[in-house]
Amino acid sequence: MGEVEFKGVRIRRLCHAAFRLEGGGVVVYIDPFRVEAASRDGDLAICTHDHYDHCSVEDLAKVLKEDGVVVAAANCSRKLSGLKYRVELLKPGDEINIKGVRVRAVPAYNVGKPFHPRPYGGIGVIVELAGVRIYHAGDTDLIPEMEGLRGQVDVALLPVSGVYVMNAEEAVEAAKRIRPELAIPMHYGAIVGSDRDADKFRRALEGVCRVEVI
Secondary structure, eight states, rough: OEEETTTTEEEEEEETTEEEEEEEEEEEEEOOOSSSSSSEEEEEEESSSSTTTTHHHHHHHHEEEHHHEEEHHHHHHHHTTTOSSSSEEEOOOOOOEETTTEEEEOOOOOOOOSSSSGGGEEEEEEETTTEEEEEEOOOOOOGGGGGGGGTSSSSEEEEOTTTOOOOOOHHHHHHHHOOOSOOOOESOOSSOOOHHHHHHHHHHTTHHHHHHOO
């Protein structure tokens, strides 16, 4: 677990692809997974798709306030049915504003891998919090739609482990296409991938953009 601050927004990597964002008096969790201690401080929790390491009902209950809201890919509907929380389902291209936070769903899918085909409907998200636009890529490969994100993203959270998602080299190319001010590697260290993947990503982007391995 580590944390970095960017223009007044605190970004904490919890585990794997799980993050906690805090800014403007609002707390947002993305893909909470293997949460050690119940904080129940989250105003909003986002699930990028229905796989167990991204949509965990147990972990949502640990991070959300009583009046917390879940924003999730439409393919999470079955897993989230019956929850006591308000649930909003998104498909790529959808957008919602909740509690002062803007969430835009963008495509996330595999190219040449069977795990997250495009029709499956997984999403990445651009979360605008306290004026900072944070892109969580979800489980994705390097895809053409990333080119269109240039100029729309301040911080990019990018998977680097390979196997189910982009590897470090592909994530570097994604960062070069998107050109965020800050890039943070994710999706390593719990199921697949290691610190070596994150370090490879960091070294390859020296002189291109700021990188924080957290």
